[in-house]
Amino acid sequence: MKKRVISVILTGVLAASVxxxxxxxxxxxxxxxxxEEAAEAAEAGEAAETAGAAETAVIDFDEDPYxxxxxxxxxxxxxxxxxxxxxxVNAITLPKINATVDIQPLFIGDMGTTTTMGIAGGExxxxxxxxxxxxxxxxxxxxxxxxxxDLLAERGPAAAEVTSRVAEAQKIDxxxxxxxxxxxxxxxxxxxxxxxxxxxxxxxxxDEMTWDELTAAGEILKEHGVYLTKYGNSSQLNLxxxxxxxxxxxxxxxxxxxxxxxxxxxxxxxxxxxxEKFCERNKxxxxxxxxxxxxxxxxxxxxxxxxxxxxxxxxxxxxxDQIAVWTxxxxxxxxxxxxxxxxxxxxxxxxxxxIAATSERPDKCMDLLNLIYEDGELATLLNYGVEGLxxxxxDGTEHVITMEGTTNADHSGYFTTFSHFGDPLKRVVVAxxxxxxxxxxxxxxxxxxxxxxxGYTFNADQYPTxxxxxxxxxxxxxxxxxxxxxxxxxxxxxxxxxALDQAGMNDVIAGNQAQxxxxxxK
Amino acid sequence: xxxxxxxxSDGTNKKSxxxxxxxxxxxxxxxxxxxxxxxxxxxxxxxxxxxxxxxFNFAKGMWDSPWIGFKNFEFLFKSKxxxxxxxxxxLYNIAWIFIGMxxxxxxxxxxxxxxxxxxxxFYQTAILLPYLMxxxxxxxxxxxYLSPSSGLFTKAxxxxxxxxxxxxxxxxxxxxxxxFVHEWRGIGFGMILYLSSLLGIDxxxxxxASLDGATKWQQIRLITIPLLKPTILMLLILxxxxxxxxxxxxxxxxxxxxxxxxxxxxxxxxxxxxxxxQLNNVGMSAAASFIQSVVGFIFIVTANKIVAKLDxxxxxx
Numbered sequence: 114m115k116k117r118v119i120s121v122i123l124t125g126v127l128a129a130s131v132x133x134x135x136x137x138x139x140x141x142x143x144x145x146x147x148x149e150e151a152a153e154a155a156e157a158g159e160a161a162e163t164a165g166a167a168e169t170a171v172i173d174f175d176e177d178p179y180x181x182x183x184x185x186x187x188x189x190x191x192x193x194x195x196x197x198x199x200x201x202v203n204a205i206t207l208p209k210i211n212a213t214v215d216i217q218p219l220f221i222g223d224m225g226t227t228t229t230m231g232i233a234g235g236e237x238x239x240x241x242x243x244x245x246x247x248x249x250x251x252x253x254x255x256x257x258x259x260x261x262x263d264l265l266a267e268r269g270p271a272a273a274e275v276t277s278r279v280a281e282a283q284k285i286d287x288x289x290x291x292x293x294x295x296x297x298x299x300x301x302x303x304x305x306x307x308x309x310x311x312x313x314x315x316x317x318x319x320d321e322m323t324w325d326e327l328t329a330a331g332e333i334l335k336e337h338g339v340y341l342t343k344y345g346n347s348s349q350l351n352l353x354x355x356x357x358x359x360x361x362x363x364x365x366x367x368x369x370x371x372x373x374x375x376x377x378x379x380x381x382x383x384x385x386x387x388x389e390k391f392c393e394r395n396k397x398x399x400x401x402x403x404x405x406x407x408x409x410x411x412x413x414x415x416x417x418x419x420x421x422x423x424x425x426x427x428x429x430x431x432x433x434d435q436i437a438v439w440t441x442x443x444x445x446x447x448x449x450x451x452x453x454x455x456x457x458x459x460x461x462x463x464x465x466x467x468i469a470a471t472s473e474r475p476d477k478c479m480d481l482l483n484l485i486y487e488d489g490e491l492a493t494l495l496n497y498g499v500e501g502l503x504x505x506x507x508d509g510t511e512h513v514i515t516m517e518g519t520t521n522a523d524h525s526g527y528f529t530t531f532s533h534f535g536d537p538l539k540r541v542v543v544a545x546x547x548x549x550x551x552x553x554x555x556x557x558x559x560x561x562x563x564x565x566x567x568g569y570t571f572n573a574d575q576y577p578t579x580x581x582x583x584x585x586x587x588x589x590x591x592x593x594x595x596x597x598x599x600x601x602x603x604x605x606x607x608x609x610x611x612a613l614d615q616a617g618m619n620d621v622i623a624g625n626q627a628q629x630x631x632x633x634x635k
Numbered sequence: 636x637x638x639x640x641x642x643x644s645d646g647t648n649k650k651s652x653x654x655x656x657x658x659x660x661x662x663x664x665x666x667x668x669x670x671x672x673x674x675x676x677x678x679x680x681x682x683x684x685x686x687x688x689x690x691f692n693f694a695k696g697m698w699d700s701p702w703i704g705f706k707n708f709e710f711l712f713k714s715k716x717x718x719x720x721x722x723x724x725x726l727y728n729i730a731w732i733f734i735g736m737x738x739x740x741x742x743x744x745x746x747x748x749x750x751x752x753x754x755x756x757f758y759q760t761a762i763l764l765p766y767l768m769x770x771x772x773x774x775x776x777x778x779x780y781l782s783p784s785s786g787l788f789t790k791a792x793x794x795x796x797x798x799x800x801x802x803x804x805x806x807x808x809x810x811x812x813x814x815f816v817h818e819w820r821g822i823g824f825g826m827i828l829y830l831s832s833l834l835g836i837d838x839x840x841x842x843x844a845s846l847d848g849a850t851k852w853q854q855i856r857l858i859t860i861p862l863l864k865p866t867i868l869m870l871l872i873l874x875x876x877x878x879x880x881x882x883x884x885x886x887x888x889x890x891x892x893x894x895x896x897x898x899x900x901x902x903x904x905x906x907x908x909x910x911x912x913q914l915n916n917v918g919m920s921a922a923a924s925f926i927q928s929v930v931g932f933i934f935i936v937t938a939n940k941i942v943a944k945l946d947x948x949x950x951x952x
Contacts (some may be wrong), residue, residue: 346891588896
């Protein structure tokens with residue numbers, strides 16, 4: 114009898130707990146609804162606060178310090194020193210803006226989902242990263258970001274000043290939503306190569322090499338049993354790395370400005386003569402044995418093959434500090450650029466910081482953002498961790514650091530692959546970049562021409578069907594062309610063009626052109 | 636113990652409804668848990684079906700996003716691949732349902748004949764093992780055989796015939812490769828239900844049959860198969876509900892994402908993944924899933940109708 118009573122009670126308790134669980138689950142849609150009100154309230158609160166701040170705009174040191182959640186984007190590094198970095202950051206932020214930070218490492222692949230789900234689920238979010246795989250325009254149409262213009266005017270003078278060159282690119286429909294991690298955003302296509310090998314085999318690598326010169330290099334390398342490069346199973350528009358295009362969409366699926374500094378004519382790059390020539394070049398390379406025969410199925414990355422000295426070179430974007438990404442202790446690397454430096458919207462919005470629509474204290478977030486752009490020490494901390502622990506100064510230099518020789522050499526201490534904080538002219542640089550970096554960066558940006566479409570962002574909201582179909586076509590038809598492994602380049606390109614047209618690519622480009630014309634007319 | 640039993644029967648027979656209810660209360664509560672689970676897990680998400688017809692926006696949420704009719708479904712049919720992916724999905728599934736049934740029943744019968752208990756367990760585990768393997772691992776196992784530069788098969792064929800077959804560029808081999816991999820991986824799991832049904836068959840049938848001189852083959856044909864029929868039909872009907880879905884890992888990973896193979900490896904799921912990978916459009920993926928469910932539902936109901944016509948007792952509902 115006793116047993117049964119207990120079992121009844123247990124069952125009851127179990128049922129109750131399950132029901133309780135059910136309760137919290139069913140709450141979700143309600144929360145989503147409430148979230149919008151919260152966002153509105155936050156906006157209202159912010160408006161009230163900034164209205165008050167307009168007169169004072171000073172930090173209130175009497176209240177309890179507010180903890181600001183901020184994301185850093187990486188590749189699942191362990192970040193063992195995270196707490197020490199937070200302590201060091203707090204030592205700066207507490208006396209200056211009366212706030213502490215909670216640094217949250219985030220895997221790049223999860224950026225979009227973690228951010229949108231966090232906002233929808235009402236999690237504590239303050240400073241969020243956009244760009245990379247979760248574009249500013251997507252974040253804005255998802256309602257993730259707060260408008261920043263008022264906050265910026267009242268609490269963010271340093272942030273506004275540092276990002277002034279790219280201010281137009283930070284706006285969607287005239288409203289600023291995020292601050293660029295690349296305030297000096299000039300960029301171009303380039304090639305990174307094994308300099309030790311080039312010197313040994315007498316290959317002359319220089320800026321803006323022609324395709325014929327690269328082919329000649331391939332022949333020399335073949336004699337020495339090294340592959341020129343590897344394309345692999347990629348549906349990217351590889352041509353963009355060897356050109357000065359302004360590309361809409363990751364692979365030009367919304368069109369390309371092929372001479373962006375001179376013409377605002379958006380073209381379908383896949384219908385261009387240059388693209389077909391590029392595919393023909395790759396076929397020559399493959400047929401001549403300059404590319405690995407099993408490149409389509411071998412999933413070893415080209416970065417790995419390059420580090421292992423199996424391939425001589427690979428495409429990369431070119432900026433004055435890009436070489437640091439490719440540094441290797443086994444051989445010397447070299448970097449050449451394949452086109453003129455260019456200022457584009459895409460370069461500026463590559464990685465950005467914004468304030469979450471649900472943040473409780475947008476004012477504090479702006480204080481921190483402003484401090485990040487103002488204080489080089491803080492920017493360095495967030496980028497590279499604690500000095501002596503995560504990196505050391507290189508002897509005989511002023512601003513050059515290295516992670517070699519520290520426990521962080523394997524990136525286990527504190528490392529963010531994709532985040533860039535603050536003013537690049539105020540933070541340290543990583544060897545082999547030298548102290549001349551600041552001048553190089555300025556010169557590179559001064560030399561750069563500006564795309565006619567700078568500041569403009571294509572709104573693809575009306576074309577989801579076309580975008581999906583184009584993406585599927587590119588993944589089906591582009592990899593073999595990229596790899597030079599089609600039997601008839603012309604026929605394959607014609608096939609690709611027909612499929613893209615059927616998918617609606619030319620309609621999307623026409624729509625893009627209309628939006629750009631309207632933007633330029635303003 | 637016997638005392639308790641008496642009380643029980645007394646309670647249910649004589650006492651009032653209230654007492655009977657109290658008596659069965661623990662069982663109702665236990666049943667309620669299952670019902671609540673099914674309600675939460677299977678019925679509440681049905682509200683989310685509306686996403687397929689909406690321009691979903693995270694900021695507005697599911698209920699407040701605007702309706703856009705069937706626009707989310709367009710991308711599935713916009714491409715000329717629509718025919719290819721629907722054909723592949725349906726043909727592979729239907730073929731595999733029947734092949735899987737034959738091999739599953741066959742394997743179950745063979746395994747059931749193994750007398751040594753240890754050997755039986757060993758075989759069963761060995762057959763089941765591939766099912767627990769990740770598709771990425773399986774993809775590399777296949778690659779070890781078919782790789783153009785170092786594959787075991789590729790090299791053997793090269794030695795024997797002098798020709799190198801580029802498996803990863805020749806669509807014609809893949810319907811067979813995929814079928815083989817699918818069956819090799821799935822057979823252990825596919826036969827479990829058949830095996831358990833076999834264990835439930837009264838050994839008396841077989842004893843009587845062998846006394847009357849029936850051969851092993853006759854026993855299988857005349858006793859085992861007919862008694863397995865309800866299980867076979869049930870699994871058939873249930874499997875038909877999945878006919879518009881495909882094993883994503885198998886079709887995406889195992890062919891190493893090679894585009895020349897798309898004509899025989901593109902299914903609805905891989906197409907949706909490829910089309911929406913960059914777009915992250917919740918509404919459009921919901922639409923694809925919605926179509927898959929609707930088609931699966933139609934297949935289940937139709938199959939059940941047909942089964943009911945042939946043999947009323949074997950129908951599911």
